[in-house]
Amino acid sequence: MKAEVTPSIQQPVKTSNNVFRYLRFLKFFFTNGKSATGFIIFLVFLLIAIFAPLIAPYSPSAAIYDPNLAPTAHHWFGTTNTGQDLFSQFIFSARNTMIVGFGAGILSTIIGLIFGVVAGYRGGITDAILTFITNLFLVLPGLALLIVIEAYVKASTPYVNGLIIAFTGWAWGARVFRSQAMTLAGRDFISAAKMSGKSSIRIMITEICPNMMSIIAGNIMFATLGAILAEAGLAFLGFEDINSTSWGTMLYWASSNSALLRGAWWWFIPPGVGIALVGLSLVLMNFAIDEITNPRLKGQKRRKKHGRQAARS
Amino acid sequence: MRYVINRFGFFVLSLWAAITINFILPRLMPGNPADAMFAKFQGQLTPAAIDAMKKAYGIGQSNLWQQYMDYLHGLFTFNWGLSFMQYPTPVSDIIKSSVPWTLGLVGISTLISVFLGTTLGVYISWKRKGLLDNTLPIVSMIFQAMPYFWMALLFVFIFGFKLEWFPLSHGYDPSLTPGWNGSFLYSMLSHAFLPGLTLLLGSLSGWIVGMRNNMINTLGEDYVTFAEAKGVRTSRLMFSYAARNAILPQLTSFAIAIGNVVSGSILTEQVFSYPGIGNQLTSAVTSQDFPMIQASFLLIAISVLVANLIVDLLYSRLDPRIRTGGLSHEG
Numbered sequence: 155m156k157a158e159v160t161p162s163i164q165q166p167v168k169t170s171n172n173v174f175r176y177l178r179f180l181k182f183f184f185t186n187g188k189s190a191t192g193f194i195i196f197l198v199f200l201l202i203a204i205f206a207p208l209i210a211p212y213s214p215s216a217a218i219y220d221p222n223l224a225p226t227a228h229h230w231f232g233t234t235n236t237g238q239d240l241f242s243q244f245i246f247s248a249r250n251t252m253i254v255g256f257g258a259g260i261l262s263t264i265i266g267l268i269f270g271v272v273a274g275y276r277g278g279i280t281d282a283i284l285t286f287i288t289n290l291f292l293v294l295p296g297l298a299l300l301i302v303i304e305a306y307v308k309a310s311t312p313y314v315n316g317l318i319i320a321f322t323g324w325a326w327g328a329r330v331f332r333s334q335a336m337t338l339a340g341r342d343f344i345s346a347a348k349m350s351g352k353s354s355i356r357i358m359i360t361e362i363c364p365n366m367m368s369i370i371a372g373n374i375m376f377a378t379l380g381a382i383l384a385e386a387g388l389a390f391l392g393f394e395d396i397n398s399t400s401w402g403t404m405l406y407w408a409s410s411n412s413a414l415l416r417g418a419w420w421w422f423i424p425p426g427v428g429i430a431l432v433g434l435s436l437v438l439m440n441f442a443i444d445e446i447t448n449p450r451l452k453g454q455k456r457r458k459k460h461g462r463q464a465a466r467s
Numbered sequence: 468m469r470y471v472i473n474r475f476g477f478f479v480l481s482l483w484a485a486i487t488i489n490f491i492l493p494r495l496m497p498g499n500p501a502d503a504m505f506a507k508f509q510g511q512l513t514p515a516a517i518d519a520m521k522k523a524y525g526i527g528q529s530n531l532w533q534q535y536m537d538y539l540h541g542l543f544t545f546n547w548g549l550s551f552m553q554y555p556t557p558v559s560d561i562i563k564s565s566v567p568w569t570l571g572l573v574g575i576s577t578l579i580s581v582f583l584g585t586t587l588g589v590y591i592s593w594k595r596k597g598l599l600d601n602t603l604p605i606v607s608m609i610f611q612a613m614p615y616f617w618m619a620l621l622f623v624f625i626f627g628f629k630l631e632w633f634p635l636s637h638g639y640d641p642s643l644t645p646g647w648n649g650s651f652l653y654s655m656l657s658h659a660f661l662p663g664l665t666l667l668l669g670s671l672s673g674w675i676v677g678m679r680n681n682m683i684n685t686l687g688e689d690y691v692t693f694a695e696a697k698g699v700r701t702s703r704l705m706f707s708y709a710a711r712n713a714i715l716p717q718l719t720s721f722a723i724a725i726g727n728v729v730s731g732s733i734l735t736e737q738v739f740s741y742p743g744i745g746n747q748l749t750s751a752v753t754s755q756d757f758p759m760i761q762a763s764f765l766l767i768a769i770s771v772l773v774a775n776l777i778v779d780l781l782y783s784r785l786d787p788r789i790r791t792g793g794l795s796h797e798g
Contacts, residue, residue, distance in 0.1 A: 290481050292723065293775050297730030298748060298767045299488075305752040305760050306492060326723055379612065386614050387734050391749050405617065409738070414624050415635075422624075426617035433612025441608065444680075 179368070182446055183439075192438025199432050202245060203252040210242035214399050225420050232420040235411050243404055244424050250400045251432065254316035254385050259378030261320035263327050263370060266377075270331025271358050275339050285332065291325035297387060304393035311395050315388055319381045327373040334366045368447045375440040379433050386429050401425035474779040478772060485768040489761050490538050494531070542765075548758035558762045561747060566766065568638050569743030572659055573732045576666040577725070584671045585717060588678025589710050592686065593701070604679070607672025616734035619665045623738060626661060633661050636740040662732075662739045669731050670724060677720055681713035688712075715786055721778045725771055733767075 183189045202209060212219070221237040223229050231240035273284035299322055304310065307318070338344060339362070347357050363370070388394055389402025392410070396403060408414070408422040541547065547558040591600040610618075627635040634640070640654040685691065686709050694708050733745030740746065744763050751759035 286477070286480070289477065290484050293481055293726070293772055294485060294488075295726050295729045295767050295771045297733055298745075298764055301733070301748060301752055302489075302492060302760060302764045305755070305757075306495075383614050384730075387616060387730070390614075390616055390734065391737060392753065405620070409620065414620060414628055417628070419624065422617075422620055426614065426620070429617065430609065430613040433614075434609055437608040437612050441604075 179446060183442055186442045186445070188438045189442030192435040192442070195431055195435035196439065199248055199252060199428075199435070203249040206245050206249045210239075210245040212239040212242045214238065214243040214246040215397070222416075222418070224418075231424050232418070234407065234421065240404070240421060240424065243399055244401075244428060246399045247401045247404060247425065248428060248432075250312050250398065251382055251385070251429070254312045254319075254400070255378045255382035255432070256374075257313070258316040258320040258323070258381035258385070259374050259376075261317070262324035262377045262381070263374050265320065265324035266327030266373065267331055267363065267370065269324070270328035271335045271362055273328070274332040274335025275354070275358055275362060277336075277339070281332075284328075288325045288328045288332070291322065292329065294322075296323060297384060300384060300388060301391065301393060304388060310393075312385060312389070312398050312400050315385050315394055316381065319384045323377065323380055323384065327377060330369060330373060331366065334369055335362055338362050338365055368443050372440050372443040372447070375436045375443070379436045379440075382429060382433060382436075401428050470783050471780065474776060474783075478776045481772055482769065485765065485772065486539070486542065489765050489768075490535060493757060493761075547762045550756055550759050558758045561759065562744065562762055562766055565742055565744045565747050568741060569732060569736070569745060570770075572663055572736075572741065572743060573666065573728055576663040577670065577728055580667050580670045580728075581674055581717075583667075584674025585678045585710075585714065587671075588675045589682055589705055589713075591675070592679045592682030593705055595683075600679075604676055607675055610668055610672045613669075614734075615665060615669045615731035616738050618669065619662065619735045619738040622661045622665060634658050638742040658739075658741075662735045662741055665735050665738075666728060666731055670728050673720070673724055673727070674717065677717055678713060681716050682709055685709045685713040715782070718778055718782045718785070721775070725774050729767060729771055 184193070215238065219229065219233050219237040219239055221233055221235050223233040225232045229239050229241060231244055233239055234243075269284050269288055273281045273288070300315075300318060303318055303322075304315075307314065310318070335358075344357060344361055347361050352360075385394075385400065386402035386405070389398075389400050390405045390409070392406050394400070394403060394406075396406060402425075404425040405422055408418070408425075411421075413419075413421040545559050547562070549555045550558050550561055553561065587599075587603070591597070591603055594600055623635055626632045634657060638655065638658050639651060640658075644651070691704065691709055694704055699708065729745075732743070733748060735741070736743045736745040737749050744766060747759060748763040748767065750756075751763060
């Protein structure tokens with residue numbers, strides 16, 4: 155019954171068809187305005203992150219320039235009150251944010267996959283226990299938990315924060331993966347794999363996971379966005395090594411040196427725009443993936459008024 | 468009924484887990500944070516006071532189980548210890564004075580956000596490809612990608628600093644004495660406006676897009692098409708036929724939404740120095756005030772758990788399939 159009730163999002167198609175499916179997927183992904191825009195923004199920041207030392211004109215930490223400069227030709231984003239170049243800080247922060255964001259996003263997706271797929275495929279008591287743990291992490295307030303952990307792990311680096319974020323933020327993905335694995339577990343091709351003697355672990359890795367690739371991709375985007383925002387929030391509150399270079403730390407320094415009340419907009423606008431742009435690129439790509447997996451959301455007009463007009467005529 | 472018992476069971480278990488995390492975390496960390504704390508206080512407090520604090524904190528007793536029992540006992544008798552930073556104010560007093568601020572701010576902005584977002588979602592799902600349907604999801608995506616606290620900073624800068632429309636920080640004008648009079652209420656509202664707006668805008672997009680997507684799925688159902696063919700009025704079709712069913716998945720996403728709002732409120736309160744519980748938590752962590760940290764985290768966790776429980780129970784009222792067990796395996 156179950157397989158009928160749930161919309162068949164992914165039909166299991168085998169080998170050669172699979173290639174075409176992914177090609178179609180890619181074609182849609184790059185021709186869709188939203189995801190293409192998102193991908194371009196993402197690519198720009200990825201390049202900035204990779205080539206940060208080449209792009210940044212100065213050292214991000216050297217406090218040797220004129221302090222409190224508004225943007226000038228030499229200092230595009232001005233300088234801090236201790237004379238650090240803000241543009242260089244911005245560029246190097248992109249690198250940390252991308253590493254922490256994607257690292258935590260991918261790690262939490264993997265944890266979510268383990269919990270979700272095992273729970274959904276196994277069912278029974280395993281499912282009950284794993285689902286309980288998942289629901290528990292889902293309802294515990296994320297940032298509050300992170301802050302409390304930070305109270306005991308003092309002045310952690312961005313990377314440690316990324317790890318903590320991944321270990322506390324995987325639950326939403328696990329929930330989505332579980333329900334998808336549950337519907338897949340009842341399909342014929344899984345039964346066939348079982349009868350051919352494949353072990354459960356192999357079935358989960360080679361049969362179930364490949365059939366929910368788009369959900370996994372979507373979850374990586376979603377989890378990365380969450381990790382970037384959480385890391386920025388923690389750094390802004392001052393719960394990250396304040397000498398590290400990240401957009402959140404820049405905002406921490408801006409606000410603790412009351413850049414707001416001195417009108418130094420060049421200090422706190424760029425880091426926020428950076429976070430928002432990277433976040434936006436992820437949301438845009440995620441939106442396109444949503445439209446692919448759920449065709450009803452795609453642009454075509456609702457079967458507009460057909461019913462009504464037919465009834466009236 | 469089984470569902471209700473189930474939800475209560477989960478509530479009790481998760482409550483226990485939150486309490487236990489709170490107990491274990493400080494004891495799990497390398498080095499005893501409390502010892503470092505006491506070292507810091509050595510000069511400021513009398514030895515007798517430190518002894519009393521140590522006893523209250525179970526330091527020096529080796530039996531972990533005994534500590535746990537004492538901790539639980541203290542918790543349920545509202546004996547939450549004394550704040551390190553504002554010694555000897557009981558933690559429960561500080562909590563009591565800050566909870567109403569957060570509850571008012573988060574509660575009201577969340578209610579407005581859910582109502583407004585759901586209504587807008589219904590509206591744009593009906594006007595597919597209209598101006599709003601094309602722009603609103605994009606605008607909402609930008610809001611989704613923006614950090615709450617950065618939006619709060621922008622509001623402080625634009626509306627507080629540049630335009631001077633609203634006060635920059637705090638919950639009310641400190642020159643006024645709190646009370647139920649006009650000038651105090653006005654001061655309270657004008658101070659709450661910007662933080663409230665931040666929370667509202669930050670969470671609104673999720674509700675709009677979620678409702679829009681649910682509506683589009685529901686509008687594709689046969690019973691809606693049939694009703695349309697019968698000539699049911701548009702407004703009736705949207706609200707009585709489609710929205711009623713589309714609103715159910717909205718409720719299940721409440722769990723993640725409330726977590727986001729609470730996280731957002733911690734950051735927003737920090738930006739506005741709003742006298743709420745989130746602000747207490749961050750300042751307690753900064754000053755290593757462990758009893759305060761434990762109490763405020765526990766309170767935040769409990770309120771989120773209670774909110775979830777209420778939504779779960781509401782869900783069973785709204786969806787009869789849940790009560791009869793037809794959907795017992797979903798979610």
